Structures are given as structure tokens and as C-alpha cells.
Amino acid sequence: MSSFPRKSGNPAAATAAALVGQAVALHQTGRLAEAEALYRQALAAQPRQPDALHLLGMIACQTGRFTEAAELIGQAVAAKRDVPDYHANLAYALQARGRPAEAERAARNALRLRRPFPEAANTLGNALNAQGKSAEAAEAYRAALRARPDYAEAEGNLGIVLRGLGQAAEAEPLLRHALAANPALTEARAALGLALLDLGRPDEGEGMLRGALMRKPDHAGAAFALAGALHRRGAAAEPAYRRYLTLEPGDAEGWNAHGLALQNADRIDAAAIAFARALRLQPSMVEALTNLGTIHRLRGRAAESADLQRRALDLRPGYAAGHTNLGLALQDLGDEAGAEQAFTAALEADPAQAPARFNRAILRLRQGRLADGWEDYAVRFESARLQPRRPLDLPAWDGGDLAGRRLLLWAEQGLGDELMFGSLLPEALTRFPDAIVECEPRLVPLFQRSFPGTLVRAPSRRRTDADCHLPFGSLPRLLWNSAPVPVPPAGWLKPNPERVAAWRSRLDGLGPGLRVGIAWTSQRVTAERRHAYTSLEEWEPLLSLPGLLPVSLQYDGREEEIAAVEERHSLRIHRWADLDQLADLDGTAALMANLDLVITVASAVGEMAAALGVPVWRLGRRDWTQLGTAVRPWFPTMRCVQPEGGYGVGTAIPKVKQMLIRLSAGDS
Incomplete structure (x- = not known):
């Protein structure tokens, strides 16, 4: 806050200055109402007294009256334009009022009058960030920290903006350091949670977001981020989305995300309501249109689904997910040619659209087009329709000459798929007799008995005994690439003879x-x-x-x-x-x-x-x-x-x- 004004020969000015001096003492001890009354008396004595205007505006800031604060401090600036604190505090009030462009101008004026000025630089960063000028905001925060290295708020803000720029690894230590200095920085805590999620540490990230919500239960950003994190890892996200939507009921994107979480939980009717709510809020939201279309398809209303997908594509012709979902609806309607065209259009719009390639694989395999189908099926792990790829520190085998290398064949997906693709193991092990087989632990005794001489085991972390790997679902691409396919041996899976005999006796007891x-x-x-x-x-x-x-x-x-x-x-x-x-x-x-x-x-x-x-x-x-x-x-x-x-x-x-x-x- 400003110091006492200089004495003046003007009696009104002198009275005003004396009142301001008395008010400052009260202001500094937190007696805001009494200080405000004296500032107003000073302004009655001298209406344009700049210190009184400025400090009265600061009380308005402290009590959350930012419109009034901006007006009062703006009058102080007009009365006396060479005081950097006036400009800096005007910038703060304008930024709090949601007027970042004006706040940017005021902060730059403060910095022209005084440099370094860490508080003004921090406010400038906030104003720039609010306008989407993230890189410039980061430079402003760095300037604040050069001037004041222990400025926790600026350090937290820098971490927030760096995380938003995709630099989570750089943001994390800044955010941690800022929170160690000032644990009350809730925005920094939420940003650290997001950075940890970005860095692939979901448990830590979710814990940090929950901590932010404990400190500030109405922190909508943390609630939305936590809901999204739970959704991505398949946990129950609906309560977190409900909490967010209680805070932000008018957010169409939030309703759409909630609908996806409900759909993942197989709550189809509730998901339809959420997507419809998103569309009421934002009728042209293509994501909600295509998602509602998917719900109609799951309800057996493929024609309505196709209509919604076409509406989404009219709004955004290159929307890959819309083409994919249109393909699924057309497939349900029996239009396989149209479905394939839609899947291909999705891939033309986005070559990385794995769901489109996976669904095209299923369509082609269903038609008996094995070479094309198995080629597309290679993206199954990225499609989000099946379990993710098992992480292995071995190179994948491309089907070429093994040249003395030992192959690891490993089971994927559920038990049914493991047994279906496992029907190719007799042929595969004839070709690659030195291969190792890793399967569902419950199947190990059966597979060991069925493939004598083969090393069969449950999934293991040991990798020194294999040189490359291949999942079971990739065997058909190598062994069944054209029709007709060779028929696997009947009864390749061998049960335990002693247990078979025991069960024969028990079943015989049932009678004829x-x-x-x-x-x-x-x-x-x-x-x-x-x-x-x-x-x-x-x-x-x-x-x-x-x-x-x-x-x-x-x-x-x-x-x-x-x-x-x-x-x-x-x-x-x-x-x-x-x-x-x-x-x-x-x-x-x-x-x-x-x-x-x-x-x-x-x-x-x-x-x-x-x-x-x-x-x-x-x-x-x-x-x-x-x-x-x-x-x-x-x-x-x-x-x-x-x-x-x-x-x-x-x-x-x-x-x-x-x-x-x-x-x-x-x-x-």
C-alpha cells in the first residue's frame, strides 16, 4: 500500500491526507470497515484524492467487489498516472473482473514505470493466459520469478501454464515447489494432478485432484479432471461427473463426457439422457450427436443411428469417429458395402483412427477376405474395443526368418479368444518348435499336457529366454492368410486322463x-x-x-x-x-x-x-x-x-x- 501523502498547503488536501494516514493504519491491521469510512471521508474532503481512491479500491478488492475496485483504482490512475502500484492493482482488479485485455494494458503500464515488478509481471501472466497467449504468459511468470525467486504464486502459475503447453515434466517440479511454499495454491494443486496424469502416474494424479477438491469443493476444473481420469482407467466415473455437473450444469462437454462414462458402465438409458442434454445446450455438438447415435444403435435402432451420424458428418465432414459410427449402423442395417466405405472414409480423414480399422477388419473377415482382414486386425490393441496390448520389452516378430531367435507366443484377450486362437498353436509349434507359450494360468496344465516338449507357463516377467514375441491373435495373419484355411486337429486340447476317468464314473451314476x-x-x-x-x-x-x-x-x-x-x-x-x-x-x-x-x-x-x-x-x-x-x-x-x-x-x-x-x- 502507498505511504502517507506529503503535507500540502491546501487545507482540503491536508485534511484528506490526514484522514488517509489514519485509514492506512486501520487498513494495515485489518480493520477494513473503519478504514473504508475514513477513505470516504477523505474523498468527501478532496474528491480526486488518488491515494484514497486507490486504497478504497484495494479494500473493494479484498472484499470481492471487483467492479467497484476497478472503477475506484481507475479513477486513481486518471488522477495520478505515474504511480506503478496504481496500474498494477488496476490490472489485478480488471483481471479478477474478467477483463484480461484491459488488465494486460494496465500491467504493462506498471512494468513501464517500474522494472522489475514481480507482482505486476505475475498479473500480466494471468491476463495473457486468460487470452490464450500461453507462451507469453510463461515469459511473464519467469520475469516475476527472476525478480523474486521465492514467489510461490508465480511459480505455481508458471507450472500451470507449462502443463497446459504440454510440458508436464517441466511443470511438475515447479508445481511441487510452489505447493511446498504455499499449500493453499489450489489451482497449482489441481494442475499438479493433471501433470501427473499426463506423465502416466494416475494414482498420484487422482490423489492430488482429490486434495484440491478437499481444499476447494467447488473447484470445477479439478472435479472434471478427476472424472476424466477415472473414466480413462475404467473406474466408476459417474459420481465425479455428477459432482462436476452440479457445479457446471450448463457445460455441454461435461454432459457429453458423463454420457460416455454412463455408456461404459452399460447404463444406456441414462447415457442417452446425458447426450440429449448436451445437445439441448449445444445443438451443433457433433460429438454428442454421434454418441447419441451410438446409443440408438445399441438399442437396436440402427436407422435412427445412421441418421444422427449423417447429421454429425454434415456439420463436420471430416469427423473420423462419425464415419466409423455410421459404418457400424450401416453394418447393422445389412449394408456391408456402405459400412466398408464409411470405415475407409474414417481412415482417410484420420489414418490413426484405430476403431475404424478394427471394425473394417471384422467386416472383411466376416466376408472371408482374410489377407485384408488380418492386416486391419493388427490394430486391435489400439482400437479400445479389446484389452490393451501387454507391455513387453521384446521386439515383435514380423514373420520373417527367426534365424536362431527364440519366439514367445502369448495369449491375449479373454479365455474364449485364447482358446480360439490357440487352435493354431499345433501348426505354429510344428513350425517353431523352440517357441515358448504363455497362457492364462488356469490353462497351464491343459496346455502343458497338449504340447509336450514345449515350455508353457503363465505370463512372466522373465525375458532372457526369448528374443521376440507374437500374440496369439497375430498367428492367423501368418498361418491363415488365404481361404480355405487348414483345419486344426480335432481335440488338440488334452484333459487329465485320471480326472476324466473320475468324472466318467460320476456321470455314469446319473443313469442312461x-x-x-x-x-x-x-x-x-x-x-x-x-x-x-x-x-x-x-x-x-x-x-x-x-x-x-x-x-x-x-x-x-x-x-x-x-x-x-x-x-x-x-x-x-x-x-x-x-x-x-x-x-x-x-x-x-x-x-x-x-x-x-x-x-x-x-x-x-x-x-x-x-x-x-x-x-x-x-x-x-x-x-x-x-x-x-x-x-x-x-x-x-x-x-x-x-x-x-x-x-x-x-x-x-x-x-x-x-x-x-x-x-x-x-x-x-
């Missing part, structure tokens, strides 16, 4: 009849996949057939559902409490090996049974894994049974019933 394993649903049914599964009740026409001994292969138990169907229809579905079909795959394989038939929806149950060589009837619509054929060439003993009309696979049950009747009668 056709031993049929059944699996009717998945452990996690999403909106996108719900039509691929059934309820057990839909299977009653099969279960009640005479001479049928149904065995549950539903690995997630479903005891209540089974018991209810048994009681309702007076039938028995066999299962054994001492077999954990989820954990004990070796025991499950021994049970399956004793069955006459397995009937299943698309699940790992059918893949394992078929890999064991058990006859399998798979209920489901034609999909890409058939590679353009009427069968699934991965499994010679598997038969595909498509639904009759309708949308759900439950409509295939009557057909399967007739097939079972013929089988029981001895017909083929």
Missing part, C-alpha cells in the same frame, strides 16, 4: 441318457451383447425332452436361476458343488470330455468343449469368426445354429430341439 452340457448366458451381459444371450427359462423345451441329462456348464453358477427353473418345470439340471468351473479349468475340461454334446451361446464354454473335441452346437448369428464360411473353422467339431427370425438367439431353441430329437432317434 444323452449327456448334454449347457451354457446360456455370460457373466457380464452388456446392452451391445444382450441379444447374444438367453435366460435359462428359454431352454425349457430342450431341458424337458425325455432321455436328456442336462449338465450345467454355466461357470458363474446361477444357482438361484437354476433352482427356480428346476422347481417350476420339475426337472433336474446336474451340477456339482465340489467343482469350481471358473477356477478349476482342468477339472472342467475333464467333465466336458465325458459329455455327448455341448449346447451353448457364444462363450468360452463352447470354445473349450470344441478344443477338447466334444461336439458343440453354438447358438448365434453369423459372425466374423466364421471367416466367410457356414462353420467356425477353428473348431472341426462345432456346428453353428442360427436363430430363426427375431433378434435374440433364443429363437434358435425350437430348431435345436428338433435337432436333439433327431439325434436321440439316431439320425445325423
